[in-house]
Amino acid sequence: MSHHIVEVKDLRHVYPDGTEALRGVSFRITHGESVAIIGANGAGKSTLLLHLNGCLVPTEGAVRVGDFPVTRSTLPEIRRAVGMVFQDPDDQLFLPTVREDVAFGPLNLGLPPDEVERRVEDALERVGAAHLVDRPPYHLSGGEKRRVAIATVLSMEPSILVLDEPTSGLDPHARRRLMGLLGEFHHTKIFTSHDLDMVLDLCERTIVLHEGMVKADGPTRDIFLDDRLLADCRLERPLSMQGCPICGTKK
Amino acid sequence: MATIDGTSLDFRLLDRLSEGHSAIHRLDPRAKVLATLFFLVSVVSFGKYEVSALFPFFLYPAALIALADLPALFLVRKTALVLPFAAVIGIFNPLLDSRILLHVGPLAISGGWISCASIIVRAALTVSAAFILVSVTGFPSICAALERLGMPRTFAVQLLFLYRYIFVLIEEGKRMSLARELRTFGGRGPGMKHFGSLVGHLLLRTWERAERIHRAMLARGFTGEFHPRRPCRFGAWETLYLLGWSALFLLFRLENIPRILGTLVAGVLE
Ligand SMILES: Nc1ncnc2c1ncn2[C@@H]1O[C@H](COP(=O)(O)OP(=O)(O)OP(=O)(O)O)[C@@H](O)[C@H]1O
Ligand SMILES: [Mg+2]
Numbered sequence: 001m002s003h004h005i006v007e008v009k010d011l012r013h014v015y016p017d018g019t020e021a022l023r024g025v026s027f028r029i030t031h032g033e034s035v036a037i038i039g040a041n042g043a044g045k046s047t048l049l050l051h052l053n054g055c056l057v058p059t060e061g062a063v064r065v066g067d068f069p070v071t072r073s074t075l076p077e078i079r080r081a082v083g084m085v086f087q088d089p090d091d092q093l094f095l096p097t098v099r100e101d102v103a104f105g106p107l108n109l110g111l112p113p114d115e116v117e118r119r120v121e122d123a124l125e126r127v128g129a130a131h132l133v134d135r136p137p138y139h140l141s142g143g144e145k146r147r148v149a150i151a152t153v154l155s156m157e158p159s160i161l162v163l164d165e166p167t168s169g170l171d172p173h174a175r176r177r178l179m180g181l182l183g184e185f186h187h188t189k190i191f192t193s194h195d196l197d198m199v200l201d202l203c204e205r206t207i208v209l210h211e212g213m214v215k216a217d218g219p220t221r222d223i224f225l226d227d228r229l230l231a232d233c234r235l236e237r238p239l240s241m242q243g244c245p246i247c248g249t250k251k
Numbered sequence: 252m253a254t255i256d257g258t259s260l261d262f263r264l265l266d267r268l269s270e271g272h273s274a275i276h277r278l279d280p281r282a283k284v285l286a287t288l289f290f291l292v293s294v295v296s297f298g299k300y301e302v303s304a305l306f307p308f309f310l311y312p313a314a315l316i317a318l319a320d321l322p323a324l325f326l327v328r329k330t331a332l333v334l335p336f337a338a339v340i341g342i343f344n345p346l347l348d349s350r351i352l353l354h355v356g357p358l359a360i361s362g363g364w365i366s367c368a369s370i371i372v373r374a375a376l377t378v379s380a381a382f383i384l385v386s387v388t389g390f391p392s393i394c395a396a397l398e399r400l401g402m403p404r405t406f407a408v409q410l411l412f413l414y415r416y417i418f419v420l421i422e423e424g425k426r427m428s429l430a431r432e433l434r435t436f437g438g439r440g441p442g443m444k445h446f447g448s449l450v451g452h453l454l455l456r457t458w459e460r461a462e463r464i465h466r467a468m469l470a471r472g473f474t475g476e477f478h479p480r481r482p483c484r485f486g487a488w489e490t491l492y493l494l495g496w497s498a499l500f501l502l503f504r505l506e507n508i509p510r511i512l513g514t515l516v517a518g519v520l521e
Contacts, residue, residue, distance in 0.1 A: 050466075053470055055466045055469070055470060075469075076472070076474075079469070079470055079471070079472050080472065082470075084467075084470045086463070086466075086467055086470075088463070090460075091460065091463040091464050091466075091467045092464075092467045094415055094464055094467075094468070095391070096263070096266045096267055096269070096270070096389065096391075097267070097270065103478075104468075104471055104473075104478075105471035105472055107478035108471060108472035108473055108474065108476070108478070109472055134270070136263060136267055138263065138418075152471065153471070156471065156472070
């Protein structure tokens with residue numbers, strides 16, 4: 001299905017204050033791929049993701065999602081297809097209760113009330129936050145907020161899932177659970193992360209951003225074996241690929 | 252900064268009360284908004300020396316608190332917090348207006364004192380009515396109701412955003428003042444020197460966060476349309492509610508009930 005394809009061509013983005021965050025980024029992600037975008041702080045990861053559903057407008061270059069170029073007139077279709085979880089869950093939650101927040105997207109899609117209700121329960125169940133349904137979002141812990149923020153997007157049943165650092169601030173159990181959840185999501189998914197072990201587990205492909213440019217793009221395992229590249233980009237091997245500190249064996 | 256902290260949480264609590272399931276909560280928001288408007292107009296339209304005729308209006312907040320099962324003490328405290336502001340507005344009246352209007356035994360009361368009292372009573376009435384409206388309806392539903400009553404959609408959306416961004420502003424302010432406090436080690440720190448930059452920062456940060464929230468809303472398909480929590484229908488109950496209160500307010504406005512009661516009681520005693 002072509003509507004799960006994401007294509008970015010020569011994307012450049014200069015913020016109004018003159019910061020050049022992206023300097024010619026190109027890649028193509030096809031249906032069902034699971035892709036990680038990694039890079040140091042300030043490499044431009046969040047900026048890149050914000051272009052994928054039209055939150056930011058390219059200074060130069062173009063983004064295509066499925067059959068549509070991302071432009072003002074195609075935004076409703078794009079936003080229906082691309083579900084985006086932002087880096088800061090506080091930006092995403094703004095209604096008086098978790099239930100209403102998770103229902104916000106489906107209601108905007110014009111779904112009937114009982115379908116909305118079903119999706120809310122389903123999405124919260126999947127992120128393990130069903131018990132939070134009547135709580136106000138601003139009283140939750142950081143990790144709970146993040147799970148709810150992910151539910152607000154799952155409830156829209158997007159065909160492309162985009163997440164900005166989904167596991168930051170999660171406890172080990174919640175992280176595992178989220179990884180399981182993402183593993184079950186069989187459509188296209190794209191996420192940024194500093195959790196390189198998760199990247200290794202979940203993504204067959206990794207794109208390395210460095211100072212606003214694509215420094216490498218290929219199979220995750222190959223990228224993590226390239227120590228030189230990792231050092232250049234202020235990254236390092238995932239712990240599971242480093243030697244065992246106790247028995248001293250090297251993988 | 253504990254006060255700022257408390258304020259924002261309390262206002263959100265008000266919003267949370269709107270999830271109740273009483274008969275009042277279930278009414279169409281339009282009926283509640285219109286009844287509140289009618290109440291406000293009735294209260295505000297009294298002459299400036301009127302005090303006694305205002306008291307019957309307390310029936311409205313009292314009845315709603317009882318019917319909707321709202322925490323009375325909490326609402327009274329919230330309302331009381333606002334009264335000092337009203338007192339500030341009225342406090343100069345006794346100085347400006349010293350005409351004697353009333354004698355209570357040996358005590359002569361000037362028009363200034365009466366109008367000051369009137370302002371405070373009116374503030375208590377209007378503020379409590381507004382708080383109650385939010386607690387039985389919820390702010391998003393109030394905006395939706397205003398829109399369905401004919402307010403242009405852009406205004407209604409602006410109102411909703413304004414409400415949301417006030418919390419953003421308070422939260423950013425809280426975070427910054429905490430950050431500052433933690434690094435001044437209980438001392439006074441550089442004091443006012445950095446105050447300007449602090450405020451500037453606060454506005455910028457609020458602006459940016461507001462933009463990110465708006466962005467996240469758009470990302471979830473927000474088109475400026477409201478989707479009320481409950482299906483709303485202006486039915487028989489709503490009509491009854493609105494007509495009932497309006498008739499009562501009209502009566503309270505046109506007749507001074509306490510005075511009538513007073514003469515009645517006096518008549519019986521004679
Ligand atoms: N609103 C903005 N205005 C100006 N510059 C910005 C803005 N947002 C980000 N930048 C700059 O753009 C660059 C890329 O930022 P971006 O947020 O995309 O980084 P990132 O890769 O997501 O980093 P992190 O891992 O810390 O989240 C940074 O140098 C940042 O300072
Ligand atoms: Mg980022």
